[in-house]
Structures are given as C-alpha cells and as structure tokens.
C-alpha cells in the first residue's frame with residue numbers, strides 16, 4: 001500500500017458542523033473553539049460562511065469571527081460563499097480565502113436555480129474577478145460528484161465539465177464533496193486517479209460525510225490515488241439539509257488517530273483535539289459520530 005508521509009486537514013466543524021445545529025454558539029464560543037483548533041495544530045480552518053443570516057442564522061456572525069481572528073500566522077482561514085454579497089462581506093471583514101460551491105447534480109441545480117452545474121460555475125466569473133482584485137484566494141467545491149439522491153451516479157464527464165468550468169473562471173483549487181455519503185472506495189480511487197491525471201495543475205481536496213460508514217475507507221482510497229488534502233469535523237458534526245438522513249462529516253479525531261497509528265503526519269495533536277471535541281459536544285448537548293470519543297485511542301489500551 002503506497003500512502004503519503006504527511007497529509008493536510010481542513011477543520012470544517014465551525015462551518016459544516018455548526019450550520020446544522022439547532023443551538024447557535026456565541027461568537028466568543030466560536031472564537032475559543034477556533035483558537036483551540038489552531039493550538040491543536042490545524043493549519044487550514046473553514047471558519048464559517050457568508051450566507052443570508054435568515055437562511056443560515058448559525059453563520060450570521062462569521063464576519064465578526066474573521067475580524068477577531070484575522071491574520072493568524074501560517075493558518076489559512078476560509079469561508080464558504082454563494083454570491084457577490086458574500087464576497088463583499090468577505091472583503092470587508094478581512095477574510096482572505098473563500099470557497100464557492102456547486103452541486104454536481106443537474107436535477108438539483110435545475111430545480112434550485114434553473115441552471116446546469118456548468119452554467120452555475122460560469123456565472124461565478126464576475127465574483128471570482130471581484131475576489132481576486134481584492135486579494136482574496138478563491139477555491140471551488142463540487143458537491144455530490146460521487147452520486148446524488150436525484151440521479152444516482154453522476155457520469156464522470158459531467159464532473160469533468162464542472163472542473164473545466166472552474167478552471168475557466170480561474171479556480172485551480174477544487175474540493176470533491178460527498179455530501180450525500182454515497183461514495184465508495186473504489187469509485188473514489190478511480191475518480192481521484194483520473195482527475196489528477198487529467199488536471200494535474202489542480203489542487204484537490206476531498207470532503208467525506210460518514211452517512212454510510214465509508215468515509216474513512218474513502219480517505220484511504222483517495223490517499224492511495226495520491227490525494228493529501230482532506231476536510232474533517234471535530235466530533236463528526238455536520239449534515240446536509242438537502243439529503244435525507246445525511247450524517248456528519250468524518251470526525252477529525254478518528255482521522256487524526258488513524259493517521260497517527262499509521263505514521264502519517266497531520267500536524268494535529270490528538271489529545272488536544274479529543275478535548276476540544278468533547279467540549280463542543282457537551283456545549284451542543286448531544287453525542288457525536290466519533291469512534292475515538294467512545295473507545296479512546298488504541299494506545300490508551302496499553303496503560
């Protein structure tokens with residue numbers, strides 16, 4: 001098995017995790033959590049999103065959080081945006097990195113915004129220009145490239161079309177996001193291998209939800225295909241409002257623990273991370289989806 005010696009994780013709990021929670025954390029609680037994640041060693045953190053506060057009240061204070069945490073040396077703080085208004089908010093609060101998203105499902109896109117995924121990405125051009133002119137970096141995400149509840153498997157040509165549309169508007173960092181939890185390891189290996197071969201200049205990220213227990217296996221498959229950037233969320237928090245029964249993101253502590261045991265460097269301190277996850281779930285008032293929080297580390301058995 002050929003695996004990398006080091007990988008990079010982006011902690012998405014503050015965005016993907018908290019946006020699905022009925023309990024809204026205060027900006028000071030979020031700040032404490034973000035500082036804890038930085039202290040634990042995360043170099044990339046998705047801090048929030050610039051969406052309509054009416055639609056996503058959990059993320060309404062993302063601007064404030066960026067102002068409080070701005071410019072942490074060596075740490076990339078990114079946010080999800082959907083439109084021009086979001087980019088303007090990002091510029092205004094000093095956010096330096098934004099991520100746009102499109103669903104790979106034609107049915108989903110047409111029903112929601114009456115555009116195909118490719119047309120949606122093409123319509124981002126103006127926003128990307130505005131962001132770049134103001135010194136922001138822009139990345140793109142494709143949700144459900146491994147399958148959607150609307151049409152099942154998505155033909156790889158359709159996903160490639162979206163990748164090409166992103167590249168055309170100047171986005172060279174792309175995340176493949178299994179929000180529906182339908183990806184399988186072989187499919188992940190095949191798609192990641194083919195995408196990297198075809199678009200070697202793109203920086204790839206993989207984002208797995210653990211809806212059907214395959215997220216960890218999918219990460220291994222992606223690593224075997226040469227991918228080294230993954231999103232994870234502490235406590236396995238998260239969900240997806242569009243997908244019935246969607247579970248949270250793969251838990252950060254499960255991923256860091258596995259990498260530690262396999263000698264793959266993540267730069268993250270597992271003990272600090274476990275403490276943060278426990279603290280967050282206690283605050284949210286429910287259990288998470290995390291094996292390590294239940295069972296502890298393998299090493300702890302040897303005491």
Ligand code: ZN
Nearest residue numbers: 016179207238
């Ligand atoms: Zn997600």
